[in-house]
Amino acid sequence: MSEELNFVLKARREKLAAIEALGVPPYAYSFDRTHVVAQAPEALADAEEGPSISVAGRLVSWRGHGKTAFAHLADESGRIQLYFRRDVLGEDGFALIDLLDIGDVVGVSGPLFRTRTGEVTVRVEELELLAKSLRPLPFGKEEVVDGVTVRHSGFSDPEQRYRQRYADLAVHPEVRALFRARSRMTTAIRTFLDDRGYLEVETPVLQPLYGGAAARPFVTHHHALDMTLYLRIADELYLKRLVVGGFERVYEIGHDFRNEGLDRTHNPEFTMLEFYEAYADYTVMMDRVESLLQAAAQAVRDSLGDTVEVPVFTTPFPRLEWQPTLNAALGLDVLAQDESSLRNLARTAGVASVEAMSRPKLLDELFQAHVESTIVEPTFVLDYPVELSPLAKPKRGNPALTERFELFARGRELANAFSELNDPIDQRQRFEAQARLRAAGDEEASGVDEDYLRAMEYGMPPMGGVGIGLDRLFMYLTDVQNIRDVILFPTLRPE
RNA sequence: GCGCUCGUAGCUCAAUUGGCAGAGCAAGCGACUCUUAAUCGCUAGGUUGUAGGUUCGAUUCCUACCGGGCGCACCA
Numbered sequence: 001m002s003e004e005l006n007f008v009l010k011a012r013r014e015k016l017a018a019i020e021a022l023g024v025p026p027y028a029y030s031f032d033r034t035h036v037v038a039q040a041p042e043a044l045a046d047a048e049e050g051p052s053i054s055v056a057g058r059l060v061s062w063r064g065h066g067k068t069a070f071a072h073l074a075d076e077s078g079r080i081q082l083y084f085r086r087d088v089l090g091e092d093g094f095a096l097i098d099l100l101d102i103g104d105v106v107g108v109s110g111p112l113f114r115t116r117t118g119e120v121t122v123r124v125e126e127l128e129l130l131a132k133s134l135r136p137l138p139f140g141k142e143e144v145v146d147g148v149t150v151r152h153s154g155f156s157d158p159e160q161r162y163r164q165r166y167a168d169l170a171v172h173p174e175v176r177a178l179f180r181a182r183s184r185m186t187t188a189i190r191t192f193l194d195d196r197g198y199l200e201v202e203t204p205v206l207q208p209l210y211g212g213a214a215a216r217p218f219v220t221h222h223h224a225l226d227m228t229l230y231l232r233i234a235d236e237l238y239l240k241r242l243v244v245g246g247f248e249r250v251y252e253i254g255h256d257f258r259n260e261g262l263d264r265t266h267n268p269e270f271t272m273l274e275f276y277e278a279y280a281d282y283t284v285m286m287d288r289v290e291s292l293l294q295a296a297a298q299a300v301r302d303s304l305g306d307t308v309e310v311p312v313f314t315t316p317f318p319r320l321e322w323q324p325t326l327n328a329a330l331g332l333d334v335l336a337q338d339e340s341s342l343r344n345l346a347r348t349a350g351v352a353s354v355e356a357m358s359r360p361k362l363l364d365e366l367f368q369a370h371v372e373s374t375i376v377e378p379t380f381v382l383d384y385p386v387e388l389s390p391l392a393k394p395k396r397g398n399p400a401l402t403e404r405f406e407l408f409a410r411g412r413e414l415a416n417a418f419s420e421l422n423d424p425i426d427q428r429q430r431f432e433a434q435a436r437l438r439a440a441g442d443e444e445a446s447g448v449d450e451d452y453l454r455a456m457e458y459g460m461p462p463m464g465g466v467g468i469g470l471d472r473l474f475m476y477l478t479d480v481q482n483i484r485d486v487i488l489f490p491t492l493r494p495e
Numbered sequence: 496g497c498g499c500u501c502g503u504a505g506c507u508c509a510a511u512u513g514g515c516a517g518a519g520c521a522a523g524c525g526a527c528u529c530u531u532a533a534u535c536g537c538u539a540g541g542u543u544g545u546a547g548g549u550u551c552g553a554u555u556c557c558u559a560c561c562g563g564g565c566g567c568a569c570c571a
Contacts, residue, residue, distance in 0.1 A: 007540055008505050008522050063534095066527040085528065102521080116529050136521065138506045141532040152532055153507040153520055159563045160506095214571045260570045261496085352568065364571045388571055416571095444571070482564095493562065 031107035038077035050112030103133030188299030203238035212236030231257035251275035285464035392418035
């Protein structure tokens with residue numbers, strides 16, 4: 001597959017040389033468009049022959065007929081047919097036609113008309129080459145059968161589609177539509193929060209200590225400071241510092257990084273939304289989550305039309321309490337069990353490698369096995385054990401639990417939230433418990449963040465906080481099974 | 496990290512038990528002034544992922560490695 005010898009690439013370079021020999025620059029600086037192609041039918045309206053328009057885009061199909069040729073030109077808005085005639089373009093103009101390829105970016109000008117079959121078409125009077133394509137894009141051929149576009153051959157190798165997302169996007173309008181919908185979802189979430197007085201902020205990606213979640217971090221090094229820095233695994237602790245500083249409602253949308261395995265629901269970097277609201281507790285945040293998800297779903301629905309069935313969120317979501325639900329599933333009092341009993345229960349539930357697990361981990365595994373995996377409709381799970389939630393406030397009336405909820409749907413977590421712990425004495429004890437787990441070998445447990453404790457000691461307002469993984473939310477809304485299909489450039493091994 | 500599986504032309508795919516590596520599209524040349532998976536004729540296009548091994552002979556069987564997919568583990 002030596003590219004020097006590849007005859008297809010060679011042919012294109014020879015055409016490039018021929019184009020230059022004609023005195024035509026193969027790579028332009030700009031082109032003035034009067035329309036995008038989707039506006040053409042409106043511009044022509046019912047007329048026999050419409051106004052002259054200028055459009056630009058990529059040639060996506062070609063049908064030569066000797067002294068004429070038909071082609072399709074695609075821009076972001078859609079595609080339109082072009083009609084080239086030698087008697088219109090002249091000998092010189094038509095000479096350039098022979099040197100065009102599918103994939104070339106061109107600008108054309110000419111009047112609109114309707115062909116015998118009724119298709120709105122540009123009769124090209126002027127042609128400008130904007131970028132010569134030297135490498136064939138893997139366009140399939142399309143035909144319309146009973147109004148449905150059927151694509152033949154094309155570009156289907158998933159590896160190459162991920163590696164060369166630019167090519168995947170270039171030949172698959174539906175992939176562009178999916179990522180456009182994702183962007184609309186993000187915009188809708190920003191609007192939702194902005195409308196409620198939230199301030200969008202940016203906090204450090206490079207952190208001297210990592211915290212706010214349990215995960216293995218990526219480790220890097222700053223040369224000038226000669227210090228270890230970690231890529232953040234969560235935004236949480238910095239956002240809550242900002243609430244101490246007086247920003248009462250803040251949010252951040254950005255990438256978190258977790259140095260774990262890759263699979264269809266995990267990419268090493270992923271998009272996290274976190275938002276914090278002073279003077280709210282977790283019951284308020286449940287309302288926020290319900291409304292925010294409805295807004296996100298509506299944005300996706302509006303963007304994709306009826307090509308995808310976006311779930312309708314019926315609120316309020318059902319609530320399940322962690323402890324009674326798990327107790328009922330097991331027929332005993334979970335939190336009263338000692339560690340070896342929990343280990344046995346986990347083993348019985350089919351949980352692997354239970355021997356090395358800490359008590360919090362065992363509790364979480366049991367809940368996952370018996371409850372989480374069975375949840376289909378969006379459901380809030382409330383009031384997790386304190387061991388599982390080192391940053392959440394104790395539950396009023398039951399300090400063994402915390403005021404925390406997670407939202408599950410189709411067996412997956414969509415949101416995680418709590419009434420945030422704002423007692424610096426309690427927080428220090430929780431950090432120290434984490435540090436002990438860490439010393440005992442739990443790589444994911446956090447350490448003591450003294451700066452965060454200092455901030456809390458100045459007085460942290462009570463607040464509710466929520467984290468939502470936007471990749472997974474979008475997967476849920478569009479029923480996509482692989483996270484790589486919702487990330488433009490997913491992490492892959494090098495070629 | 497483990498298991499299964501896949502890797503053949505630019506793209507999508509064939510190749511019987513281990514027996515001459517093929518097709519469609521794309522490409523090149525030629526014909527064609529309303530085609531639309533345009534059509535017709537001709538031509539070219541390959542280190543079968545990489546490196547070894549078994550064999551008279553390997554796309555096919557074996558080993559290792561590289562990359563992907565699926566599953567498991569991991570991911571509070």
